[in-house]
Amino acid sequence: MISTLLIVVIILAIAFDYINGFHDAANSIATVVSTKVLTPFMAVLWAALFNFAAYFYFTDHKVANTVAKTVLEEYITLEVIFAGLVAAISWNLFTWYYGIPSSSSHTLIGGFAGSGMAYAVIVGANPLDAIxxxxxxxxxxxxxxxPVIGMIISIIITLIIINISKNSRPAIAEKWFKILQLISSAALSFAHGGNDAQKVMGIILVAMVAGGYVENTDHMPEWIPLTCYAAIALGTMSGGWKIVKTMGTKITKVTPLEGVSAETAGALTLGITEHFGIPASTTHTITGAIIGVGVVKRVSAVRWGVTISLLWAWVLTIPVSAVLGGLTLTIIHYIL
Known part of the structure; x- marks a missing residue:
C-alpha cells in the first residue's frame, strides 16, 4: 500500500508542475501577447496545447534523469523530497506574486539540494557529500x-531576418511576421513543456524509488510523464499576467519581427540544453533572447535597470530555495 507521505509528495510535485505552468506561461506568450498577435486567452490555450504536445516527442527523459540525480540516492528520503517541494513552491509563489520572472527549474533544484544537504548534516555527514x-x-x-546563448542566437536570427526582408513593404512584412510568430511561440511552448515538465518527472521518480515502489531511476512508469505534461499544460492555461507584463513590455518593446527572433532563439536554446540533459531555465533563456533583439536596435533600447533586478532574482533563486529547503527539513525532523 502506498504511504500517505508518498501520496502527499506526488500531489505537491504535480501542484508545483501546475504552478510552473502559470508561472512560466509568460515566457512563451509574453511576446505574442505584447505584439497583439493573439489575445491573452487565445495565447495561453495555444501555449498549453504545445506544452502537452511535447509529451509525444521528448521520450528520452534526459533532463528528468539529471534532476533525479541532483541529490545522491543515500541522502534521499520522502521527507527530503517533501521539504524541497515546499521550499520550491513557496519561492515560486512569492516571485509570481511580485511579478518576478525567476526560474522554476532552479527553485526546484535549489530546494531539493538544500533539503538533501540538511539531511546530510542531521546524519553527521558533510553536506556537500549529499549532492x-x-x-x-x-x-x-x-x-x-x-541567457547568453539565447541572446547571441536571437541577435543572429534578427540580423538575418532584417537583411532578408530589408526590401519588403513594411505592412506586408509585419503581416508575415505575425503569422510566423504563431509558429515561433508554438516552438517555444513545445520546448518549454519538454524541458520543464521533466524536472518534476525526475522528482516524482526519486520519490517512487525512495518509497520502494520503483526499483531505480532507470525505470519510469508511464503515468509520470503523462501526468506532468498535463499538469504543466493546465497551469499554462491559468496564465501569469504580472510576469507577462514584465517579459513583454518592461525589458524592451517587442515588434512581431523581434518576437519571432526571440521565441525562435529561446526554442533553439532549450532544444540544445534538453539534448544534453541540462535543466536550463526557460525564464533565463527567453529573457536573454528578448535582450538580444533589443540590443540589435540599440543598446539603450533595453531597460537595463529592469534587467539588473532580474539578474539578482536569478542569482538568489538557488541559494534562497536551498536555505528554505534546509530549514523546512530541519523543522520536519526536529519539531514535527
Whole structure:
C-alpha cells in the first residue's frame, strides 16, 4: 500500500508542475501577447496545447534523469523530497506574486539540494557529500550561459531576418511576421513543456524509488510523464499576467519581427540544453533572447535597470530555495 507521505509528495510535485505552468506561461506568450498577435486567452490555450504536445516527442527523459540525480540516492528520503517541494513552491509563489520572472527549474533544484544537504548534516555527514556537485555546477553555470546563448542566437536570427526582408513593404512584412510568430511561440511552448515538465518527472521518480515502489531511476512508469505534461499544460492555461507584463513590455518593446527572433532563439536554446540533459531555465533563456533583439536596435533600447533586478532574482533563486529547503527539513525532523 502506498504511504500517505508518498501520496502527499506526488500531489505537491504535480501542484508545483501546475504552478510552473502559470508561472512560466509568460515566457512563451509574453511576446505574442505584447505584439497583439493573439489575445491573452487565445495565447495561453495555444501555449498549453504545445506544452502537452511535447509529451509525444521528448521520450528520452534526459533532463528528468539529471534532476533525479541532483541529490545522491543515500541522502534521499520522502521527507527530503517533501521539504524541497515546499521550499520550491513557496519561492515560486512569492516571485509570481511580485511579478518576478525567476526560474522554476532552479527553485526546484535549489530546494531539493538544500533539503538533501540538511539531511546530510542531521546524519553527521558533510553536506556537500549529499549532492552531485558536478551536475549542480553545470546547472549553476547555465544561469549565465542560457541567457547568453539565447541572446547571441536571437541577435543572429534578427540580423538575418532584417537583411532578408530589408526590401519588403513594411505592412506586408509585419503581416508575415505575425503569422510566423504563431509558429515561433508554438516552438517555444513545445520546448518549454519538454524541458520543464521533466524536472518534476525526475522528482516524482526519486520519490517512487525512495518509497520502494520503483526499483531505480532507470525505470519510469508511464503515468509520470503523462501526468506532468498535463499538469504543466493546465497551469499554462491559468496564465501569469504580472510576469507577462514584465517579459513583454518592461525589458524592451517587442515588434512581431523581434518576437519571432526571440521565441525562435529561446526554442533553439532549450532544444540544445534538453539534448544534453541540462535543466536550463526557460525564464533565463527567453529573457536573454528578448535582450538580444533589443540590443540589435540599440543598446539603450533595453531597460537595463529592469534587467539588473532580474539578474539578482536569478542569482538568489538557488541559494534562497536551498536555505528554505534546509530549514523546512530541519523543522520536519526536529519539531514535527
Amino acid at each position: 552531485n556537485v558536478n551536475a549542480v555546477l553545470v546547472i549553476i553555470s547555465f544561469i549565465v550561459l542560457a
